Amino acid sequence: MSMTRIMSALLRRTHSFSSSRAPISTTFATSLSVAGKPKISYKNDSGGHTRNLHLLDPRLWIIFSGQAAILGFCGNVVMAEDDPIKPRSGDNTDGSGLERIEDGSVVSNIHTSKWRVFTDSGREHFFQGKLEPAERLFGSAIQEAKEGFGERDPHVASACNNLAELYRVKKDFDKAEPLYLEAVSILEEYYGPEDVRVGATLHNLGQLYLVQRKLEEARACYEMKRRVLGHNHPDYAETMYHLGTVLHLQGKDTDAEALILDSLKILEDNGQGESMTYIRRLRYLSQIYIRSNRLAEAENIQRKLLHMMELSKGWNSMEAVIAAEALAVTLQLSGKLREALELFEKCLNTQKKLLPEGHIQIGGNLLHMAKTFMLQASQLRGTDNSEALSKLEKAKDYLGDSSRIAKDVLLKLKNQKGKEQKQGKSSETLRNYEHAALVILLRSLESLAVLETSKTEIPEAKERDPHAAEDALVQCLSAYKEFGSGSQLQDSPEVKAEYVSCLKHLSVLLANKERTTLRSKASSISIAELKEEVRRIEMDLLGSHKKGS
Numbered sequence: 001m002s003m004t005r006i007m008s009a010l011l012r013r014t015h016s017f018s019s020s021r022a023p024i025s026t027t028f029a030t031s032l033s034v035a036g037k038p039k040i041s042y043k044n045d046s047g048g049h050t051r052n053l054h055l056l057d058p059r060l061w062i063i064f065s066g067q068a069a070i071l072g073f074c075g076n077v078v079m080a081e082d083d084p085i086k087p088r089s090g091d092n093t094d095g096s097g098l099e100r101i102e103d104g105s106v107v108s109n110i111h112t113s114k115w116r117v118f119t120d121s122g123r124e125h126f127f128q129g130k131l132e133p134a135e136r137l138f139g140s141a142i143q144e145a146k147e148g149f150g151e152r153d154p155h156v157a158s159a160c161n162n163l164a165e166l167y168r169v170k171k172d173f174d175k176a177e178p179l180y181l182e183a184v185s186i187l188e189e190y191y192g193p194e195d196v197r198v199g200a201t202l203h204n205l206g207q208l209y210l211v212q213r214k215l216e217e218a219r220a221c222y223e224m225k226r227r228v229l230g231h232n233h234p235d236y237a238e239t240m241y242h243l244g245t246v247l248h249l250q251g252k253d254t255d256a257e258a259l260i261l262d263s264l265k266i267l268e269d270n271g272q273g274e275s276m277t278y279i280r281r282l283r284y285l286s287q288i289y290i291r292s293n294r295l296a297e298a299e300n301i302q303r304k305l306l307h308m309m310e311l312s313k314g315w316n317s318m319e320a321v322i323a324a325e326a327l328a329v330t331l332q333l334s335g336k337l338r339e340a341l342e343l344f345e346k347c348l349n350t351q352k353k354l355l356p357e358g359h360i361q362i363g364g365n366l367l368h369m370a371k372t373f374m375l376q377a378s379q380l381r382g383t384d385n386s387e388a389l390s391k392l393e394k395a396k397d398y399l400g401d402s403s404r405i406a407k408d409v410l411l412k413l414k415n416q417k418g419k420e421q422k423q424g425k426s427s428e429t430l431r432n433y434e435h436a437a438l439v440i441l442l443r444s445l446e447s448l449a450v451l452e453t454s455k456t457e458i459p460e461a462k463e464r465d466p467h468a469a470e471d472a473l474v475q476c477l478s479a480y481k482e483f484g485s486g487s488q489l490q491d492s493p494e495v496k497a498e499y500v501s502c503l504k505h506l507s508v509l510l511a512n513k514e515r516t517t518l519r520s521k522a523s524s525i526s527i528a529e530l531k532e533e534v535r536r537i538e539m540d541l542l543g544s545h546k547k548g549s
């Protein structure tokens with residue numbers, strides 16, 4: 001069967017569905033005082049990125065803590081849990097997504113022997129991160145399988161899958177897709193379309209489409225895999241979850257919710273209601289609720305998650321802090337600022353015990369607290385201006401600390417990265433920290449500009465600096481140029497979005513003052529140049545969005 005015909009068949013076979021399972025309960029009362037031993041454990045769980053919100057909207061500054069404190073929803077992340085290359089019970093793969101050799105064939109010749117050697121050696125190189133020799137070996141394994149077993153034998157499909165997985169890891173998607181399609185074609189022809197081995201390969205193909213945001217194709221793969229497996233298969237819950245994430249990305253939140261709830265219920269029924277897989281999927285569901293403005297439901301889930309973390313890890317753990325921060329942000333969105341602030345303060349105290357001084361995650365929490373004080377000040381304006389000013393002063397102190405920590409982290413990482421580059425090393429963890437620190441710095445400085453503008457609008461304010469907001473925004477632009485421009489960070493949509501926000505804010509500020517250029521001696525940029533820079537970055541962001549859609 002041709003690859004075009006396979007994809008046509010995949011898309012034709014997609015069908016509508018309804019969830020037959022009862023929804024899980026998300027209402028949960030919780031205590032915030034369970035003690036435990038300190039333990040630092042990080043897990044990076046992010047959801048989708050939301051823009052076009054008011055600067056004080058907490059959705060712009062959620063931290064879901066990971067190896068670095070990753071600030072905000074990350075627009076590039078495909079899944080909110082489960083490594084795309086992970087063990088799947090019931091199929092012939094291991095934790096890498098590569099096919100294991102479990103050959104019951106009686107065919108034996110020089111080519112089959114070579115196929116086995118090339119496959120084993122390729123897997124060994126793959127696991128060592130030596131992708132170039134692994135690619136050559138997997139390619140040779142395909143050829144030997146064809147000559148030893150026959151062109152349309154399942155061994156060829158297994159070899160195609162292995163090379164496709166390698167290309168997926170390398171993000172060489174154009175080379176991976178035809179190999180997956182060939183594997184699906186061979187397996188369907190040999191075993192029939194309902195075989196579990198077809199389902200396993202469809203899963204890999206679905207992941208390939210999902211990471212490219214080819215959502216209809218990904219949905220087709222997961223729909224077919226669900227039909228192939230049947231409800232009682234161990235992989236059914238995972239398939240429901242992955243299909244739910246695709247539907248969420250397509251904007252079909254009702255269907256996505258039903259599938260994810262179905263997945264969670266299956267895990268509960270199988271005694272996995274306290275597993276990390278269950279927790280990560282539940283967290284992802286809460287993110288869907290937040291983006292759908294279903295805050296009460298998100299709050300219930302997050303209270304349940306916090307309670308689970310307290311019971312299993314104790315309050316003095318990073319797991320509990322992550323859960324508490326997520327809950328606090330939802331409380332901010334709901335206008336429950338006092339409880340949100342109490343949670344942030346409790347998180348900050350725990351972070352100071354568990355993390356080194358000046359850790360970026362502490363800087364992120366300080367930014368949260370500053371924003372909370374600013375929101376409280378906004379509520380008090382007009383009724384109690386004196387208290388509103390007091391809140392703004394507290395917020396200013398926290399913004400000063402958060403921007404200082406973020407800048408210190410960026411300077412240290414810049415030096416450390418230079419040393420690692422000289423040694424030929426590269427660290428994803430360092431890049432995550434660097435990204436988080438720059439976003440926190442840009443947001444802290446722009447928030448400071450908002451704060452200074454707010455102070456000038458309160459009659460009781462004694463100290464007024466008419467240039468303070470402009471100075472903060474100029475620092476924001478300088479920070480982007482120093483730490484973002486010319487580095488990998490300049491390609492981050494989130495960093496670009498923060499930079500554009502600062503540019504727009506500055507151009508509006510200058511227009512309101514009826515000025516055409518900055519007063520800063522360090523920069524003589526005009527409003528026209530600011531607007532042109534905004535246009536250029538927004539075109540870049542639009543291009544990135546189209547590539548990812």
